[in-house]
Amino acid sequence: MHILLTGGTGLIGKALCRYWTTQGHQLAVLSRTPQRVKELCGPQVQGIARLEEWTGESLDAVVNLAGAPIAERPWTQKRRTLLWDSRVTLTERLVEWLASREQKPAVLISGSAIGFYGDGGERELQEDAQSGNDFGSQLCAAWEAAARHAEPLGIRVALVRTGLVLAPGGGFLQKLLPAYRLGLGGRIGSGQQWMSWVHLDDQVALIDFLLNHPAASGPYNACAPQPVRNAEFSQALGQALHRPTILAVPAPLLKLTLGELSTLLLGGQKALPAHLQEAGFTFRYPELPAALASVLGENRH
Ligand SMILES: NC(=O)c1ccc[n+]([C@@H]2O[C@H](COP(=O)([O-])OP(=O)(O)OC[C@H]3O[C@@H](n4cnc5c(N)ncnc54)[C@H](OP(=O)(O)O)[C@@H]3O)[C@@H](O)[C@H]2O)c1
Structure with a gap:
């Protein structure tokens, strides 16, 4: 297949490129640094700076994962604009470009996050649950809505509401490890908030599953079937x-230093991968201890 990725140089994108290259797919990555794409994604992967540079005859699938890091800095107005533009505006442009093409891909797999639901408290969140009202929820909802504009073009749209991705050498786990290794790790706030997580291998496998299942469309919670409370996560790590x-980590300190961004850490989601499981997807890492052992084992090499 000919697959175009945005965000292909990121944590999930690089793993997808590695996997799909071994499957024999032809890949192009839209990037702000196209000259680095071969180094980051593999020598067979083409880097492009603008969609118009896509030269392949037929385009079979588009995977849209680009976005400025959400939890890196407090959500000032300037940061919110960047988070929005790098996801919603970029997706709008992508769909406009698809509309302008005579030959359309069969599928658009587009990013989202379980932050779509806001702080879900104790509710079990399947894909039909309502979105929240905070900035993160609004961002995800608008990102999804922009992608869904490809549906009237006859393109199948699958939305990947990703949980916290556990990966060797990247992602949120790598930010926690230094403190935990020093024995300074621990729960955040009450520790009662739910964390929905997914192993990177499963994230790649489920995106590949969505690519290859012509009936797969709409939202998919991309998280393992056994979410844990923050205190349990901390203990397992x-x-x-x-x-x-x-x-x-005391909640008032986080609120003071991070503002609304602290809702990402102090709130949580007990999201369940109902649609993926109904479609027959099985997780290689359904339980946290085995997922952590795998990721931390790879880190040592
Ligand atoms: N990892 C997680 O735990 C997690 C959880 C939930 C949702 N997600 C979402 O899933 C998507 C992929 O996740 P990831 O962890 O692979 O992301 P990542 O490692 O942060 O990579 C995202 C990619 O987006 C592009 N990007 C960054 N800033 C940008 C900007 N200002 N404008 C345009 N493009 C920009 C970059 O590509 P170039 O530098 O090549 O342009 C980057 O490689 C993200 O949108 C993320 O929000 C991730």
Whole structure:
């Protein structure tokens, strides 16, 4: 297949490129640094700076994952604009470009996050649950809506509401590891908030599954079937690293330093991958301890 990716140089995108290259697919990545695409995504992958540079005859699928990092900095007005433009505006442009093409791809797999639901408290969140009202929810909802504009073009649209991706050498886990390795890790706030997580291998496998299942469309919670509370996550990570986790990050401190961004850490989602499981997808890493052991094992090499 000829597949075009946005965000192909990111944590998930690079893993997808590696996997799909071994499957024999032909890949192009839209990037702000196209000259780095071969180095990051593999020598067979073409980097392009603008959609118009796509020269392939037929385009079979588009995977849209680009977006400025959501949890890196407090959500100032300037940051919100960047988070919005790099997802919603970029997706709008992508769909406009698809509309202008005579030959359309069969499928658009477009990013979203379980942040779509806002802080879900104790509710079990399947894909039919309502979106939240905070900035993160509004961003995801607008990102999804922009992608869905490809549906009237006859393109199948699958929306990947991703949980916290556990990956060797990247993602949120890598930010936690230094403190945990020093024995300074611990729960955040009350520790009761739910965390929906997914192993990177499963994230790649489920996107590949959505690519190859012509009936797959609409939203998919991309998270393992066994979400955990933050305190349980903290304990499992401490155990995997053989370190204590007796400290806790106080909620008022996070609110003071991070503003609305603190809702990402103090709130949570008990999201369940109902649509993926109904469609027959099976997770290789359904349980957290095995997922952490796999990711941390790879980190040591
Ligand atoms: N990883 C997670 O735990 C997680 C969880 C939920 C949702 N998601 C979402 O899933 C998507 C992929 O995740 P990821 O972890 O692979 O992301 P990532 O590693 O942060 O990579 C995202 C890619 O987006 C592009 N990008 C960054 N800033 C941009 C900007 N200002 N304008 C345009 N493009 C920009 C970059 O590509 P270039 O530098 O090549 O332009 C980058 O490689 C993201 O949108 C993310 O929000 C991820």
